[in-house]
Amino acid sequence: MAYGYCGEILHVDLTGETAVFEQPEENFYRKYLGGAGIGTYYALKAIPAGCDPLGPDNALIFSAGLLTGTPAPAVPRFTISGKSPLTGTIGKSEAGGYWGPGLKRAGFDAVIIKGIAETPVYLLITVEGCFFKDASEIWGKDTLETHLYLKEKEGKAARIAQIGPGGENRVAYANIVNELAHFNGRNGFGAVMGAKNLKAVVVRGNRKVDCYDGQTAKELTRWVSDNLKDHPQAYGLYKDGTPAGLTVQNAGGTLPTNNWQENVFNEAEAIGAGSMERILLNRKGCFSCPIKCKRVVQVEAGDMSVDPRLGGPEYETLACLGSNLGIGDLELIAKANELCNRYTIDTISFGMTLSFAMECFEKGLITIEDTGGYELEFGNKDILLPLIKQTAYREGFGAKLALGSRALGRELGAESEEALLQVKGQELPAHDPRFKTGVGLQYAISAHGADHWAAQHDVLYREKDSGPMRSIAPLGITEPVSITDLSAEKVRLFYYTHLLTMMYDCLGICVFGYISRSMIPLDKLVGLVEAVTGWKTSLWELMKAGERVSVMMRAFNAREGLNKKDDLLPARLYQKVASGPLKGSPGIDPGEFNRALDIFYQMAGYDEKGVPGTGKLSELGLEWIRTEQVSHDNK
C-alpha cells in the first residue's frame, strides 16, 4: 500500500487529447520522492534536447511533494518543471497554496502535459480521470474572472492553477497562479501554458492522502502552533510577513534601489511592514500551515482600489516594484502587485526588466520615442501601471519589456550590459550577493537562473551557538562562516544547504516552516517522513534525493550546451558599493569567485566545465542519463 504518495502519474497529450496513466513502483518514489525530483526526472525523459520551449515538444510537469496533502505543517508545495522560455534551460518553480494537495486528493502525484491544443482548453483532473474542456469563454479573461467562472462551473472544492493574459500572450516571465494568490512565479511557465492553449489545470477530488501514521503529522502541526511564539523568525513570518525584510535590508545598506545602483532607499519605511499595517486586511496561510505568512491587503480608492482576493505584496515585490524603481508609494505598489497577479506576470522579473530599461533610458540607450512617450525615470509613479498592462498585452513599449531583460539587452547592444542584472536570463531577486556571497553562488550555479531559494542564506550562519547554526549541526557544519567569505568553508556551507533545500523541494516543504529559515528541526522532519510513508529512512537518504535534483538539472543543461561559461554573475556585483552605510565596500572578487566555482564543481562531482561526471551519475543511480550526449554537447 502507498503511504504519502498516490502511486499514479498522469501523462496528457493536448494535441491528440489523450491521457495515459502510469503506476510507478515504490522504489521510484523512494529515489525521487516527489516535487522537483519527479519533475526533473520527467523533464529529462520527456523533453528532447534543443526543443522550442514554446513548441509542442516541451513538457510542463506539475508534481506534488511527497508530503504534500498530508496534515503535516508547511508542506503545501508542488513544483512545475519543463524547459524555460525565459532562460532556455531546465526550469523549476515551486508554489504553495492548495493546488498541490488538490492534485493528490484527485489521486495523482504528477501530471505531464505535452502537445498544443487546437483551441483554448482547460484540463479537469478528478478521481474519475482527465477531461479536456473548452476554455474559449475564458480565454482573454484575467485571473479573478477566470477563477470565479471555473469555481462556478467545477464547484467550490475545485482547485485552479491558471494563467491570465500575460501567459496567453507569452510574456517571457509569465507565471502560473493557484487560488489567486499562490504563484509558480519564476521561469516563465505561464508562457508555456499560453503556447499550449492551456488556460487552466483544475483538480478536484476527495481522496484522502493515506499516511502510515497520520497522528504524528497532526501532532507536529500542533507543535508548530503551540511553539510558534518561541521562534522569532517563524513568528515574525506570521506577524510581519516577508515585508519585514525591507527595512532590515535598508538599515544594513543592502536594499536594491534604482536598478541596484544604490543600496539605500529613503522611502523604505513607507513601503515596509510597519506601513503595510495600514492596508492589511488579513493574514493567510497555505494548506495545513499554522504560520500564515501571506498578507491580504485591501485599498478602497476608486480606480486604485486593490481587491483582497488577489493577495498582497511580498518582500520581493516591494523591492522590485518599489525601491528598485525608486517608488515609495505603498498603495501604488499594492495596485501594481494586484495587476501583475491578474495578468500572471512575475513581479521580480517585470520590476527588474523595467529598472534595467530605466537605467538604459538614463544612459540614452532608450529614448522617449522608443517608449511611446513614457519617461522611464526612477521614481516616476505615472508609468508603472500602464506599462504592466502594456507588457501583459505586448503592446507599445510593453512588447519590449515582455522579452525579459537579457533579450531586451541584446537588442540594445553591448553598452547596456553593465545595467543587466540576470543569470542565465532570469532576473536577480532582491538579495545582494556582495553581502552574502553564498547567495551569489546560488545565483550563479542554479541551473534555472538566479534563484534565492536554491540554498539557505549566509546571514543565518554567522554567529556561533545561534539557533540557525545549531540547526545544521546534523549536516556536520558547526562553525560560523563570514557572510562575505568565499573560501572552501563557504562553498561547503552553500553546497550542503543547497542539497537540503533541493530535498525540501522534493518533499513539498516550505522553507518558511523548517530550518534554518524557520523552526522545524531536521530530526522531526525525518521522523515525519517515516511516519507518513512507513519507510525506515534517514537524512542521508533524503538528501541524496535532493542531490539527484541538482545533478539532473545540470545534466539537462549540459544537453543544451550550457556549462561553466554560463555560471556568471552580473558585472555590477563585482563593483564597489556605491552608496549607503557600506559605501566603498568591495564587490565580489572575480578570481575568488571563480575559485569557489571550481571548488563547488569538485565537491559536487562535476568536471572542470561544471558538467556532472559519469561517476557522480552512477553514484546517484542516474546512469540512464545519456552521459555520452551530455559530454558530446559540451565539446
Add this chain to the structure above:
Amino acid sequence: MVRVYFKGILKEYSPGKNEYIDIDYRNDLTVEDLLSLLETDQGQVGIITVDGKLIDNWKYNVGKEAVVELYPVFGGGR
C-alpha cells in the same frame, strides 16, 4: 544613558515588549554587552546600528548617549 531600539519582530522579545529600553552607561560598554544585558539571542539579530552607523564588530564600544538599533535577521523572502 544608552537607548536601545528593538525593530520589527525583536520588539516582541524585548524586556516588557518595549519598543526601546534605556540602559545605564558604564565604561567600555560594548554592543555585545548590551545584547547580553538584554538577554537577546544574538542569532536573531541581523543588523545593528549605533548612532545611525552600521556596526559590524559587536565588540564596538558605544558612547554615553548612544542610540542603538537592533534589526532582526532576514534570511530570505518571497
